[in-house]
Amino acid sequence: MMEAMSSDLIPRLWGKPPAGRRGPKPALSAAQIVEAAYFIADEQGLAAVSMARVAEAVGCSPMALYRHVKNKDELLILLADRLSAELPEPSRDLGWREGLAAWMRAQVDLALSKPWFLDLPLGASLPGPNRLAWLDLGFHYLREVALPADEKLAILGIISQYGLGEARIEVEAARLAENPYASFEQMLVTYADPERFPNLMASMATWQPAESGEVSDSDDPSAFGQRLLMAGIEAHIERHLERDAAE
Amino acid sequence: MMEAMSSDLIPRLWGKPPAGRRGPKPALSAAQIVEAAYFIADEQGLAAVSMARVAEAVGCSPMALYRHVKNKDELLILLADRLSAELPEPSRDLGWREGLAAWMRAQVDLALSKPWFLDLPLGASLPGPNRLAWLDLGFHYLREVALPADEKLAILGIISQYGLGEARIEVEAARLAENPYASFEQMLVTYADPERFPNLMASMATWQPAESGEVSDSDDPSAFGQRLLMAGIEAHIERHLERDAAE
DNA sequence: CATTAACTGTTTATAGAATACGCAGAACGA
DNA sequence: TCGTTCTGCGTATTCTATAAACAGTTAATG
Numbered sequence A, B: 001m002m003e004a005m006s007s008d009l010i011p012r013l014w015g016k017p018p019a020g021r022r023g024p025k026p027a028l029s030a031a032q033i034v035e036a037a038y039f040i041a042d043e044q045g046l047a048a049v050s051m052a053r054v055a056e057a058v059g060c061s062p063m064a065l066y067r068h069v070k071n072k073d074e075l076l077i078l079l080a081d082r083l084s085a086e087l088p089e090p091s092r093d094l095g096w097r098e099g100l101a102a103w104m105r106a107q108v109d110l111a112l113s114k115p116w117f118l119d120l121p122l123g124a125s126l127p128g129p130n131r132l133a134w135l136d137l138g139f140h141y142l143r144e145v146a147l148p149a150d151e152k153l154a155i156l157g158i159i160s161q162y163g164l165g166e167a168r169i170e171v172e173a174a175r176l177a178e179n180p181y182a183s184f185e186q187m188l189v190t191y192a193d194p195e196r197f198p199n200l201m202a203s204m205a206t207w208q209p210a211e212s213g214e215v216s217d218s219d220d221p222s223a224f225g226q227r228l229l230m231a232g233i234e235a236h237i238e239r240h241l242e243r244d245a246a247e
Numbered sequence C: 001c002a003t004t005a006a007c008t009g010t011t012t013a014t015a016g017a018a019t020a021c022g023c024a025g026a027a028c029g030a
Numbered sequence D: 001t002c003g004t005t006c007t008g009c010g011t012a013t014t015c016t017a018t019a020a021a022c023a024g025t026t027a028a029t030g
Helices: A007-014 A030-042 A053-057 A060-067 A072-084 A094-111 A117-121 A129-141 A149-177 A184-191 A199-203 A223-246 B010-011 B030-044 B053-059 B062-069 B072-085 B096-113 B115-119 B129-141 B149-177 B185-189 B200-203 B221-247
Strands: none
Touching: A007 A072, A007 B185, A030 A053, A053 A060, A053 A072, A053 B062, A060 A094, A072 A129, A094 A117, A094 A129, A094 A149, A094 A223, A129 A149, A149 A223, A149 B053, A149 B149, A149 B200, A149 B221, A184 B010, A184 B185, A199 B129, A199 B149, A199 B200, A223 B129, A223 B221, B010 B072, B030 B053, B030 B072, B053 B062, B072 B129, B096 B115, B096 B149, B096 B221, B115 B149, B129 B149, B149 B221
C-alpha cells in the first residue's frame, strides 16, 4: 500500500532518459503507459485503470508494464502529475486577489470535469513537473506581495487545500443529487433529534432558502469561502507591513 | 465503484432495528461487523480490511456479512461514521474563535493518530449520527455569532475542509520524512529549472530557514492557516453587522 | 570478432480480492 | 402443521496485482 517509492521514481516523474546502455531499445515508455492510463481513467473512471487494461490499451502484456513502472502505486503517482498538466491556466495579468481566486478555481474546475482527480494520491509523493509549474503560477500571482517565501508557500498550500476541499464538496453534491435515497433534508426530519443535535436543529430552524433572483453566490459555491480567505490574507499582509514599518 | 447506496443505507447508519419479523434471530449485526472492521483498520491499516478478514474477526463466513451490509463500499461508509465517533470533543466553554480552532484541530489530531481516517469516503454519503454530532458542536461554538444559518454552515464546511487538507499535509509529510528518496530540496536542485519555474525559484532564493529558538508556528503547522481563516471570518462578521446596522 | 553482461518483453503461476448463486435450517404467521 | 421468510454458509466465478523464470536483443568488453 505504501512504499510506492523507489530510487527511480523521481527520474521517471521528470521524464529522465533511462541512461541504460545495453540491451534492446525499449518499445514502450513510461510516458506511453501513463498516457494510456490517462485515457482509460478519463473514459471509464479511475477504478477501471488496472494493469491488465492499461497493457491492453498500450498493446503489450501486463507484465511488460513493470519494466517501466515499479508498481501500480507508482503508476498512479505518475498519472497524478500527468493530470495536473491539464489544469487550465488563467491569465497571468491579474492582481494577487483575482489571480489566486482564478488559480484556486481552476483546480475546482478540473475536479468537476474529471472527478477522478480527487481520487488520485496527489500528496503521496513529491510534486512532479506539472504540479510544480502550477505552484510556480501561484508564486507568480504573489510576486508583488511583500511576504517571506515560507509564508507565501503556506498561503498557496492553504488555498490549494481549500480548493480541493471545495471541489470534493461540489463533486459529492453532484453525486448525491443523482441519488434519490440521499436527501439531506429527508434524513434530518426522519432521524435528527433536537435533543441530540440541539445547536444544529436550532440553526436549521432559521434557515431561509435563498430568494430566487437574489444576487447570491449560488452560481459559484466557492465564492463565499474565497472571500473569507482573501480577507484573511489581506489582513495578514497589512499586519506584516505594519510590523515592517515599526522596525 | 459508486452506487454504494441502497435504500437501507440510512437506516443502517442510524442503527435502525431491522423490523423484520420472521426467520431466525440474527446472530450478527451491522454494528458488530463495523466494530470488527474498525479494529482491523486500527491495527493493520485500512488496506487490511477485507471482507474475509472482517468475517474471520467476527467469527462467521465471509458471505454472512452481505446479509447485514450491502457491499464493501457500504461497510466503509459505516466505518467512516464509526471512526467519527472517536473525534475528541474539546471543551464547550470556549468562544467561537478558540472553539472553532479546537474543533478544527481535533480533526487533524484524529487524522494524525489514525491516518486511515483520510482514506475513508467521508463525503461519499450523507453524514451519519456521529458526524452530525460533530457538526452540531460546530454550531454550538457559533451560537452567539450573528450570521444566518447557511453562512454558518458554509463556514463550518470551510474550516472542516481546511482541517482535513492540513491533516493530509501533515500525514503525508510524516510519510515522506520516512523516505530517504523524497527530499524536496534535493529534487529542486536536481531538476528545477529557473527558466521553467521562474517565480518559484526567485522566491525560494530568499528562503530563510527559521532561526532555532525563535517563536514560530512550527509546533503547530496549522496555526498560520488557522489565523488566516479566523481573520477572514471576523472580517465577514463585522461586515455583516455593519450591513444590519445600516438597515 | 566473440563473449558476456544488461536489458527487453513474455509466459506462466500464485495468492488474494469481491461477490453472485443456491442451499439448509430456524422462527414466526397462518 | 404448513409455508413463508429470513439467516448464515459453501461453492464457484471473475478480477486483482505481481513474483519468477525465460528467450531474444543489444552494447560494452575481452
